[in-house]
Amino acid sequence: MRRAVAVFALLLAGSAQADSSVPPSPLAYTQLADPDQEAQAKALMETLRCLVCQGQSIADSDADMAGEMRALVRQRISAGERPEQVRSWLVERYGDYVTYDPPLSWVTAPLWIAPLVLLGIGLLIARRLFKGKAA
Amino acid sequence: MKKLLIWLPLALFLLVFALVVNGMIEPSDRLVRSAMVGKPLPDLRLSPILADKPGIDTSDWPKGKPRLLNVFASWCIPCVAEAPQLLKLRKAGAEIDAIAVRDSTPDVQAFLARNGDPYSRIGDDHAMRAQLALGSSGVPETFVIDSRGVIVDQHIGDVRAEDVPKLLAALEKAK
Numbered sequence: 001m002r003r004a005v006a007v008f009a010l011l012l013a014g015s016a017q018a019d020s021s022v023p024p025s026p027l028a029y030t031q032l033a034d035p036d037q038e039a040q041a042k043a044l045m046e047t048l049r050c051l052v053c054q055g056q057s058i059a060d061s062d063a064d065m066a067g068e069m070r071a072l073v074r075q076r077i078s079a080g081e082r083p084e085q086v087r088s089w090l091v092e093r094y095g096d097y098v099t100y101d102p103p104l105s106w107v108t109a110p111l112w113i114a115p116l117v118l119l120g121i122g123l124l125i126a127r128r129l130f131k132g133k134a135a
Numbered sequence: 136m137k138k139l140l141i142w143l144p145l146a147l148f149l150l151v152f153a154l155v156v157n158g159m160i161e162p163s164d165r166l167v168r169s170a171m172v173g174k175p176l177p178d179l180r181l182s183p184i185l186a187d188k189p190g191i192d193t194s195d196w197p198k199g200k201p202r203l204l205n206v207f208a209s210w211c212i213p214c215v216a217e218a219p220q221l222l223k224l225r226k227a228g229a230e231i232d233a234i235a236v237r238d239s240t241p242d243v244q245a246f247l248a249r250n251g252d253p254y255s256r257i258g259d260d261h262a263m264r265a266q267l268a269l270g271s272s273g274v275p276e277t278f279v280i281d282s283r284g285v286i287v288d289q290h291i292g293d294v295r296a297e298d299v300p301k302l303l304a305a306l307e308k309a310k
Binding site (some may be wrong): 019020021022023051052054064068069071072084091092093094095097098126 | 164167168169170171208210236237238239242261262263264266267268269270272274
């Protein structure tokens with residue numbers, strides 16, 4: 001009986017809320033009126049990392065912080081900023097980690113060069129194989 | 136050559152094993168550190184969230200003494216856990232300002248009444264703009280601001296008892 005009461009009490013208990021009760025900024029879930037600007041903002045959002053849900057872009061996430069980052073992107077784009085300016089504003093604060101489109105630097109160079117090197121190796125191997133057949 | 140090759144699978148296995156063990160002993164670090172450490176405070180103008188405490192305006196930031204800037208929220212549970220440590224820091228002479236993220240006046244009042252109030256000033260960051268401007272990616276976080284208004288350190292997560300001396304040392308160094 002006591003166990004049943006305890007289980008029932010657990011069912012009644014609310015879950016612990018770890019999110020704000022303040023409603024999100026309007027621009028977190030509302031598109032911009034100008035379709036060109038909205039398209040620019042959307043394209044940028046898809047390449048920005050959600051910092052609290054790190055595998056997702058801010059366009060994909062319902063986290064509070066992702067919502068506010070979308071609002072920030074839309075607000076800045078509608079104020080006339082170019083997407084790259086907004087991106088660099090965020091990179092200045094969070095480092096390259098915040099963008100899914102990493103700029104070329106000494107640290108990221110392998111990311112950009114490795115595919116080219118692999119392609120080159122592939123071509124070399126292919127050439128050797130084809131040569132063998134022709135002979 | 137063949138004799139050596141026979142050991143290759145074992146060598147590969149050991150390599151993978153070592154990677155797994157290393158990953159278990161030292162899990163990868165998923166914290167996002169602010170790139171603003173080392174830079175001056177960004178321009179922040181946050182209205183007060185409580186009637187009896189000023190908000191945050193970095194254009195008239197009190198210089199000459201290092202301060203802590205605590206990013207917190209009444210809805211954040213680790214913020215409750217760190218409250219006693221912040222009170223200890225306050226008692227030890229640290230000046231602590233705060234940014235209340237996506238919060239309301241009654242919630243902050245209730246939070247401070249329950250957990251104690253170590254803050255000199257509290258700014259209302261309802262749309263997370265100040266948090267984003269600081270490069271902060273969660274609550275709670277604590278920034279150390281030196282006597283010239285430059286961010287010199289960032290503590291991510293709740294301040295625990297063992298962090299109190301570290302933060303006091305950072306404040307001392309930031310003079």
